[in-house]
Amino acid sequence: MFRLTPHSLQARFLLGLLLILACLGGFFALSLFMHLERLVENEARDRAALILSQAEAVQSYVRNTLRPAMYRAMPDDTFVIEAMSTSFVTRAVMNDNNLAHDRFTYRRVAVGARNPAYEASEFERGIIARFRDDPELTRVEDVSEEDGERLFITAKPVRFETSCLRWPRPCCCPCTGRSAASGARPATSRA
Numbered sequence: 396m397f398r399l400t401p402h403s404l405q406a407r408f409l410l411g412l413l414l415i416l417a418c419l420g421g422f423f424a425l426s427l428f429m430h431l432e433r434l435v436e437n438e439a440r441d442r443a444a445l446i447l448s449q450a451e452a453v454q455s456y457v458r459n460t461l462r463p464a465m466y467r468a469m470p471d472d473t474f475v476i477e478a479m480s481t482s483f484v485t486r487a488v489m490n491d492n493n494l495a496h497d498r499f500t501y502r503r504v505a506v507g508a509r510n511p512a513y514e515a516s517e518f519e520r521g522i523i524a525r526f527r528d529d530p531e532l533t534r535v536e537d538v539s540e541e542d543g544e545r546l547f548i549t550a551k552p553v554r555f556e557t558s559c560l561r562w563p564r565p566c567c568c569p570c571t572g573r574s575a576a577s578g579a580r581p582a583t584s585r586a
Contacts, residue, residue, distance in 0.1 A: 439547035440536060446489075446499055447551060453488050454481040503553070519550075526552040 462479045469475065476483050482503055489501035504515040506523060515523055522535050535550045 436538065436547065440549070442499070443536070443547060443549040446497075446501065447549065450485050450489055450501060453485045457481045457484045522548075522550045523552075526550075 457479070458481055461484075462481075465475060465479050474480075477487075478484070486501070486503060502513075502519070504513050504519050504523075506515050506520060508514045518539065522537075525535060526532055533551065535548075537548045539546050539548055
């Protein structure tokens with residue numbers, strides 16, 4: 396049996412081979428980690444885009460189909476928030492218990508919101524400030540850590556014209572071709 400001495404050629408060869416294997420193993424482990432991290436981030440980005448497009452589809456349906464039908468069926472000074480508010484309907488659909496297992500949170504927030512539940516957090520205020528500072532910005536995607544958990548956050552701005560906020564017809568933007576009707580404040584329900 397051969398005895399390995401620290402200075403023998405065989406010992407140096409085996410030590411060099413071991414170092415090369417360790418370096419290659421570390422390189423491949425790091426490469427795999429980075430690839431999987433990109434893969435998870437792309438998956439989160441795709442899911443977030445799908446969730447936002449679902450929310451936009453609900454808003455579009457309320458804005459273009461349900462709300463006009465309610466206007467035709469109800470008196471002019473009536474606004475049924477559960478059927479005519481894109482925000483209310485979208486929040487109700489996106490916070491449905493059936494979607495709870497999907498591990499996402501949909502928030503539509505504002506600075507100075509009427510309902511404290513929809514008031515923007517400090518982090519959300521920072522995102523809103525980014526949208527205010529750059530009107531061309533259409534989406535923010537970021538990875539953040541909260542309570543020791545990494546979160547993928549995607550945000551889109553919601554911008555309103557002053558005419559969008561008139562009562563009793565809250566959506567009377569130039570894009571809809573309708574003008575605001577003057578009249579009493581509508582009957583609304585509280586969430």
